[in-house]
Amino acid sequence: MDERHRVSDPQHPQTREETADAAVDRRSAQEVADDVVARVLARAGTALHEGGTVHSSYDGDQLDLEERTSLRRVGGLSTELEDVTEVEYRQLRLERVVLVGLWGSGTAEQAELSLRELAALAETAGSQVLDGMLQRRRTPDPSTFLGSGKAAELAGVVAAVGADTVIVDADLAPSQRRALEDVVRVKVIDRTALILDIFAQHAKSREGKAQVELAQLEYLLPRLRGWGESMSRQAGGQVGGAGAGMGSRGPGETKIELDRRRIRDRMAKLRREIAAMEPARQTKRASRKRHAIPSVAIAGYTNAGKSSLLNRLTGAGVLVENALFATLDPTVRRAEAADGRVYTLTDTVGFVRDLPHQLVEAFRSTLEEVADADLVLHVVDASHPDPEGQISAVRHVFADIPGAMDVPEVIVLNKADLAEPEALARLRSREPGSIVVSAHTGEGIEALQALIADQLPRPSVTVDVVIPYDRGDLVHRVHLHGEIDSEEHTEAGTALRARVDETLASELSAAAVRSA
Structure with a gap:
């Protein structure tokens, strides 16, 4: 037997040693993954309540907060699939969930931050996180995302904790979601569906609701699912075979085809409605430009403190909540620079890592507020474990908005009262020209106002x-x-x-x- 064959022989000592090493590596990776899940679960339930939502006198009466809180989901709305054929035709309700993520080429810290953000998103949507699973796997399984063994293990976890929904920290292909749903026997949604659901809860304006519905329908269209004779193709013309002919001709469309046509019709109507709302926004922009009123847009990662900063600078009293995507509808308020000049300050929707492209497209008219501004205040949560990753995610969305990258940008390192001095020093060295503030305590606000006055375009x-x-x-x-x-x-x-x-x-x- 040559050396090549001896090494591949399971009985060969070198082969047994390599197999043992691989098993140790797999075991250690699984232990790290289990530790990550344990730390995420230890923080479960804190996304909306950790430290509470602390308001300052600049936040006003917060009249919208009670209404927002009253819309939180309540218990008793199960999504267990007694009849799997109805899964695609019911309103999504999240209640008791299990989180699932893949740990691929990144570090364990990156995997933990991603899963922690998924838990915060789930809790913002009104669900209770019961358990989680993180798999060390280079690429997702093309069939069930996790692989058959892990999918079966997930089904056991779901049954053991009594969960009624599985949330996957990725964008699932329709076939992957269906296959995983068939194994775990409860509702399976991906990260995009979860974000869309939060947007649907928080949209208040007519334009915002239309934009969210359009994004939801774009997401739903390729994911319609059906079984049985009601979904089979029905003939619209002459049918051959025994018993066929007069009286046996069908309408020519299956139920799923009818649903797709209705969705496309509704999407076309929503696009027309959104387009009809655009002239009003353009008129307001044109009026500001005609009167030479400079505009400043506040943008940044979700929950970075944008609305708190708007309230601190203008006393607008807009809703402030320690939750992801608390603000969806842009708010424009009058502000006064340190030198007395008047400008407008616009609070925009927060961004997030891998923001669903359906939302970027649907909210394009709203996001154009950033491109039309004279200055962008890019607000960053300096107390977050990965502020650099958040800055990168926001700039990635900027790149999808025509003209947004050409607008002057000031990095505003917010939540200075909570951030570590070392993190602030690191961020200031990486982002020259950045400014440190605390919208809650007022630290650095005067310096920010002076910087805004200096950056605003001057009369010529x-x-x-x-x-x-x-x-x-x-x-x-x-x-x-x-x-x-x-x-x-x-x-x-x-x-x-x-x-x-x-x-x-x-x-x-x-x-x-x-x-x-």
Whole structure:
């Protein structure tokens, strides 16, 4: 026997030694995975309650919070599949869930952060996390995502803890979800479906609800499922065979085909509705541009503290909640820079790692607020275990928004009162020009306001005019939107030397007192 064959022989000592080493590696990897799951489960139930939602006096009365809380899901809404044929045609309800993730080429820390975020998403959706499973596997199984052995093990875990839903930390192909569902016998959803469900709960405006529904339908369309004769192809013309012919012709469409056609019709209607809402948004943008009002967009990872920062800068009193995707509908508020100039501040929807492309497409009109801004405040949770990963995820979404990467960006390291000094120092060295603040305590807010004033576009036209006293409205606009070098009240009117935008300059010139 040659050396090559002896080494592959199970009885060969070297082969037995290699097999033992591989078993040790597998066992140690499984132990690490089990430790990761244990740490995630130890934090279960804290996504909405850890430390509570701490409000400051700048957050106002928070009238929307009670309504939001009342919409949390309640017990008793089971999704166990007594009849698997109905799984695709019922409203999604999450209650008692088991989390499933794959640990691929990344580190154990990355796998833990991903699974922890999935747990927070699940709890934001109103579910209770009972257990979890993390498999060390290089690539997902093309059939059941986990492989037959792990899928069977998952079925045992689901039955043991009494779960009624499995949430997978990945985007499942329709065939993978169906195959896994057939094994575990409870509802299986992936990360995209979970995020869509949270968006559906939190959308309030007419446009937001339409955008979420469109994204949900785009997700659902390729995932319709059916069994039995009700789903079989029905002939629309002459049918051959015994007993066929007159009276045996079907409508020509199966039930699943009818459902797909209805979904496509509904999607077309939603796209028309969203397109019809766009002119109103464009009119508001055009009005701000016509009056040369600078705009600042607040963007960042979900739960980074964007709404708290908006309230601190403007006193808007918008909803603040320690939950993922608490804000979906953009909020535009008037703010005043440190030098007295007026600008608008827009709070946008939060981003997340691997944000579903259906949502990026559906919310494109809303996300364009970022591209139309003069400055983007990229808010980062400096106390998060992986703030660099969150910055990368947000910039990845920016890249999908035409023009967003061209807007000046300021990294705002929020939650300084909770972050470690070493983490802040590391982030400031990686992101030159960043600024450290705490929207809760007010630390760094004055410095941020000064930075915003410095970054806002400045008026470019110099005027030296005398404005009659009956046009005080123009003088007021110069105070709001211009930079005044000198102002004097004369017999003929208010003498101004200032810098303003082109539109206001032409109005001032037309109204100015003409010298003899």
